[in-house]
Amino acid sequence: MYITARERKILEVILLSEEETTVSSIAKILNVSSRTVHRDLKGVEEILKSYDLSLSKQSGVGILVKGSRENKEKLKLFLFSASHTEYTPDERQTIILSSLLESLEPVKLAVLANDLNVTIATVSNDLNKIEEKIEPFGLSLIRKRGYGVELFGLETAKRKVMSSLILDHLDEFEFISFIRENIQKRSTMDMDTATDRLLGLVDKKKLIIIESIIDDVKKELPYPIADSAYIGLVVHLALATERIQQGVELVLDDRFPDQLLTTKEYKIAEKIVSGLETAFQISVSQGEASYITMHLLGAKLRNEQGDIFEETAVQVGYSAQKLIQYVGKRMGYHFENNIDLYQGLIAHLRPAIYRMKQHMKISNPLLKRIMEDYQELFGIIQDGVEIVFPDFFVPKEEIGFLVMHFASAMLKGEENKEVKGLVVCSSGIGTSKILATKIQKELPWLKTKNVSLFDFEQINPEEYSIIISTVPLKDDQGPYVLVSPILSQAEIERIKQSVRVDHRDQPKKDINLSIKNEAEKDFFSRIQRNHRFTSAAIDILSGYFIQKLGGDCSIESALLAACETLQEQGIINDAVKVVKHIVEREALGGLGIPETTLSLYHTRSTEVTKPSFTMYELEKPVNVSAMDGSEISNKRILLMLSPQESTEEALEILSQISASIIRNDESIHLYENGEKDALFDFLCNEIRDIFEAKDIH
Numbered sequence: 001m002y003i004t005a006r007e008r009k010i011l012e013v014i015l016l017s018e019e020e021t022t023v024s025s026i027a028k029i030l031n032v033s034s035r036t037v038h039r040d041l042k043g044v045e046e047i048l049k050s051y052d053l054s055l056s057k058q059s060g061v062g063i064l065v066k067g068s069r070e071n072k073e074k075l076k077l078f079l080f081s082a083s084h085t086e087y088t089p090d091e092r093q094t095i096i097l098s099s100l101l102e103s104l105e106p107v108k109l110a111v112l113a114n115d116l117n118v119t120i121a122t123v124s125n126d127l128n129k130i131e132e133k134i135e136p137f138g139l140s141l142i143r144k145r146g147y148g149v150e151l152f153g154l155e156t157a158k159r160k161v162m163s164s165l166i167l168d169h170l171d172e173f174e175f176i177s178f179i180r181e182n183i184q185k186r187s188t189m190d191m192d193t194a195t196d197r198l199l200g201l202v203d204k205k206k207l208i209i210i211e212s213i214i215d216d217v218k219k220e221l222p223y224p225i226a227d228s229a230y231i232g233l234v235v236h237l238a239l240a241t242e243r244i245q246q247g248v249e250l251v252l253d254d255r256f257p258d259q260l261l262t263t264k265e266y267k268i269a270e271k272i273v274s275g276l277e278t279a280f281q282i283s284v285s286q287g288e289a290s291y292i293t294m295h296l297l298g299a300k301l302r303n304e305q306g307d308i309f310e311e312t313a314v315q316v317g318y319s320a321q322k323l324i325q326y327v328g329k330r331m332g333y334h335f336e337n338n339i340d341l342y343q344g345l346i347a348h349l350r351p352a353i354y355r356m357k358q359h360m361k362i363s364n365p366l367l368k369r370i371m372e373d374y375q376e377l378f379g380i381i382q383d384g385v386e387i388v389f390p391d392f393f394v395p396k397e398e399i400g401f402l403v404m405h406f407a408s409a410m411l412k413g414e415e416n417k418e419v420k421g422l423v424v425c426s427s428g429i430g431t432s433k434i435l436a437t438k439i440q441k442e443l444p445w446l447k448t449k450n451v452s453l454f455d456f457e458q459i460n461p462e463e464y465s466i467i468i469s470t471v472p473l474k475d476d477q478g479p480y481v482l483v484s485p486i487l488s489q490a491e492i493e494r495i496k497q498s499v500r501v502d503h504r505d506q507p508k509k510d511i512n513l514s515i516k517n518e519a520e521k522d523f524f525s526r527i528q529r530n531h532r533f534t535s536a537a538i539d540i541l542s543g544y545f546i547q548k549l550g551g552d553c554s555i556e557s558a559l560l561a562a563c564e565t566l567q568e569q570g571i572i573n574d575a576v577k578v579v580k581h582i583v584e585r586e587a588l589g590g591l592g593i594p595e596t597t598l599s600l601y602h603t604r605s606t607e608v609t610k611p612s613f614t615m616y617e618l619e620k621p622v623n624v625s626a627m628d629g630s631e632i633s634n635k636r637i638l639l640m641l642s643p644q645e646s647t648e649e650a651l652e653i654l655s656q657i658s659a660s661i662i663r664n665d666e667s668i669h670l671y672e673n674g675e676k677d678a679l680f681d682f683l684c685n686e687i688r689d690i691f692e693a694k695d696i697h
Contacts, residue, residue: 006088009088010037011075014055014065015076019490021064045074050066053067060240093133096112096126107148109148124461126178127141127266206241206280207238220264237272262298264296265291273292297351314602315589321663323345326384335687342656358396378403381403381406385398421439423435423451442492461478470485533691537647541683543610543613543614546676547562547565548617563579566614571609573609582602593668598635600640602658606646611642611654612639613639615636637670652690
């Protein structure tokens with residue numbers, strides 16, 4: 001059966017959709033007119049008939065494939081496994097670029113033309129398009145008559161293009177399924193799609209081994225890894241192993257800072273390297289280990305409150321507040337007191353800034369939809385990041401994730417929820433949060449918990465009234481509702497219907513009883529959490545004071561005098577050691593708050609016995625480096641300390657205090673000039689806001 005490239009793409013789109021698809025949306029995907037799609041649908045219907053399937057057309061709604069699941073799967077298998085004689089231009093260019101990346105020698109244009117069943121002129125035109133795509137990565141093409149065509153540039157750049165191709169063209173769930181369960185089956189099939197060409201860049205069997213190596217060591221990371229970043233890491237390691245075996249290896253250069261060697265991530269990267277060396281009998285250089293470290297640093301998925309005592313966290317908090325102020329002013333929203341938004345932004349921005357520094361790509365499969373549904377907000381945040389991060393190029397993919405955080409804050413509902421639901425998302429960065437908050441707004445009675453696709457395997461679905469997922473789940477994982485992360489009105493109705501079906505025969509009182517039992521079950525953990533919040537609040541508020549430091553003193557001597565005072569009060573065991581930790585932290589970046597007379601010095605140490613926030617007024621101002629690289633005249637030192645093993649609740653309160661400093665002009669003026677009592681009242685209000693948000697009594 002002959003199928004044109006457009007017919008195949010139309011079939012792929014409508015077969016993978018669980019609900020009606022509009023002709024206009026298909027036209028956008030194929031980059032053709034709606035009239036062209038209507039013309040091609042005649043051929044599509046003929047193909048469907050041969051598989052006992054039909055096409056349902058509803059004016060104003062869209063088109064949908066009708067027929068048995070078994071017949072749909074047969075057609076999918078044919079589409080995705082057949083050797084295609086015609087490709088779309090994008091697929092052709094993907095296959096050509098894959099061939100160039102895979103080859104260590106020049107490739108003849110005639111070979112490419114024969115492989116794709118097109119003319120040499122078509123290949124030459126495709127190469128022009130490819131050059132435009134690879135230029136931002138620092139790569140170029142060498143094209144000579146009689147020589148062929150060859151990819152020229154650094155190995156690091158080639159690796160980035162390889163990863164980018166796979167992540168851009170391969171659906172996350174498809175890839176997860178690929179490395180989880182389908183490798184042996186697929187590797188024996190004769191496939192020749194663009195996707196298969198991309199997966200041909202790596203040995204499929206390697207993926208199983210590499211995933212096992214990562215699973216063994218990722219438990220040692222002090223944070224979880226986002227699913228999308230996990231996929232990126234598997235892809236990177238598979239590509240690295242392939243290239244090393246081909247004799248192509250990364251060389252350590254000055255782009256890799258020496259600080260990488262002292263990080264926890266580098267220690268874990270060394271264990272990954274050891275696993276790769278043993279499994280594949282290869283020798284891995286320090287340059288490769290450093291590159292793996294960069295991926296781990298860029299793959300962090302932080303817990304919601306983050307940790308303000310980690311390196312650069314205060315600087316990131318300052319940037320987050322600046323972005324919140326900018327977006328709030330442009331949108332006419334009061335985001336300044338939104339604790340969840342601030343903490344969510346810090347959690348996302350820390351690894352994002354690292355990715356941007358290292359020019360690492362991140363995949364955002366929702367980008368197109370986000371840009372369409374939140375056009376104004378996207379433009380405002382795009383303007384905002386240029387102001388807040390003038391030294392970085394912030395890609396649209398990162399902006400898309402930031403839009404999700406702000407959109408989530410705008411959609412946040414207040415009502416109580418009554419039914420338990422589970423939200424499953426493949427990407428852990430922002431996706432589940434925006435979906436959960438939209439559910440909360442539209443369906444306030446539905447109490448949701450968010451999990452990643454990987455974590456879902458450890459969940460008991462029977463504990464939830466409904467499973468809502470943005471990715472297809474396996475048949476043996478029970479009934480669920482498949483939705484898009486931005487949630488259409490039709491999907492909202494399907495969720496309502498599914499909950500009603502699940503509880504059709506269950507009396508209302510049973511639901512209420514279930515909620516009551518759950519509340520009783522959680523009561524003890526809730527009062528424990530409340531106690532930790534209360535205990536931390538008492539420690540911080542009772543230990544707060546402002547002290548004047550006289551004389552002509554340096555920052556280090558001022559910090560020593562401050563810490564000696566705290567040692568006398570039993571908050572610090574050894575003032576000298578704590579000052580040493582603070583000074584080491586300052587060496588990583590300025591702690592002066594730009595455009596103010598304030599500095600925020602902070603550390604987490606085993607020499608600190610309880611969380612503490614105090615202030616010190618200098619008789620004579622001292623010039624210090626600020627967070628943005630400028631210099632300020634420092635009049636007041638804000639000192640924030642925490643025990644090494646502090647509770648999450650204490651860190652959350654200290655994070656809120658840190659956020660309040662530059663919330664607006666009034667808060668800055670208060671911290672710069674306010675007396676002890678006025679600042680004490682302000683801190684009480686900040687902590688009260690947390691208590692109210694967390695429903696602490």
